Amino acid sequence: MTSPYDIEEIFPGDFPGDAVEPVLLPRRQTGNSPQGLAVTLLADYTLRTRAWLPSAAIVALLAEAGVSHAGARTTISRLARRGVLEGSRRGRNSSYRLTEAAASVLTAGGRAIAATATDTGPWDRRWTLIAFSLPQDEATQRRELRGRLRWLGFAPLYDGLWISPHDLTDKAKARLVGLAPGGVTVFRADHVELDGIGRKPVDAWDTTAIARQYEAFLQRWSPLLPDIRAARITGAEAVRARTEVMDTYRRLPYLDPRLPLDLLPPGWPREPARDLFAAVYDGLAAPAQDHVRAVAGGFTTDPPTLIRAHTVADLLDCAPTPADRESRVRTPRTERSRTASRAFGASGGS
Structure with missing residues (x-):
C-alpha cells in the first residue's frame, strides 16, 4: 500500500471538465510545507x-x-x-x-474529503479492474496515470492492474481519456475464490496500516474537543489547529477510498474519524475566521x-x-x- 506521504499529489493537476485551465498544486509532504x-x-x-x-x-x-x-x-x-x-x-x-x-x-x-464517510449504499460485490501497459520510456505518463487512478480510489493489485469496488462513472471515464490511448482496458467483474491460493482484491489496500492512520488521527485530535467546546481555542491557535486538522485528515480518504464495510474488519474507524474531523474543523471555524479577518x-x-x-x-x-x-x-x-x-x-x- 502507498504510504500516506508517498502520494505525489493529493489533488493532482487539472481535471478535464472540472478546471478551466491547467493548475499544478504543490506536492503534499510529511509535515506542512x-x-x-x-x-x-x-x-x-x-x-x-x-x-x-x-x-x-x-x-x-x-x-x-x-x-x-x-x-x-x-x-x-x-x-x-x-x-x-x-x-x-x-x-x-x-x-x-x-x-x-x-x-x-x-x-x-x-467534496471528496467531506464525502469520505457518507453511506455508499449496498455493494454489489463486483470489482472494476483497469489494466494498462505503457512503454518503459513513458515514465511521466505512467506516473500521471497512477496518480489519476489513486485519486479515483483505485489501488494496484498487481503491476499494471488496478482495482476498485466501485463502478467507473462517466466523469471518471472522462478523466482517464487521453492519459494512455490504446494502453488501457477496463473490466467490471466478479472475484472467484481459489481455496486459499491467489491474492484477494482487498489486499491491494493494507487495511491494518490504514486503521493505524485512523487511530493516530483519533488519538491526536480527541483531546482538543473539551477546549473547542469551551471556546478556549481562539486567534492564531484556532487557525493553526484548523489548518493542521485539514492537512492531516485530507490524506485519509485516499488511503481508504470508501471501501465497502463488507470488506473491512468490524469496528472500522472511518466514521469516528470523520465525525472528529467535523467537530474540530467546524468547531474552530468561527474563531479562525475572526482571526483571519482581523x-x-x-x-x-x-x-x-x-x-x-x-x-x-x-x-x-x-x-x-x-x-x-x-x-x-x-x-x-x-x-x-x-x-x-x-x-x-x-x-x-x-
Missing part, C-alpha cells in the same frame, strides 16, 4: 468567494505558522507561477486570490466579509457565490499581475 500551508489557508477562508487577500496578510498568517517572511514571499511567488494564485495591485500594495482553476480543483477535492483588516480598508470559513457540510456543496462575481467586477483583469515578480515589484509584496 509553506506552499501546502498557503493553499490550505486560502482554501479554508476564500474558496467559495475567491476573496482577495493582501499579500502582507498572507505573509503574516504564514509567519504565525512558523514560515519566515522571505519564505512566505517566495511561497506566494511560486504559487503564482504554478497557476494556483493570481495577483492584483493597488499602488504599492498587492493582493492575491485563488485562480478559477485552483478553486475548481480544490472544490472537487473538498489579520487581513490590518493591511486593507476593504470590508472582510468575503473571508468566510466553510464547514464540512459546505464542502459537499461548495460552489462560487454571487460575491465571487462581484469581486471580479471590482478588480478588472487589467489590474492583475501576469507574473509573481511583477506582483511583488519594489514593494516586497507588502
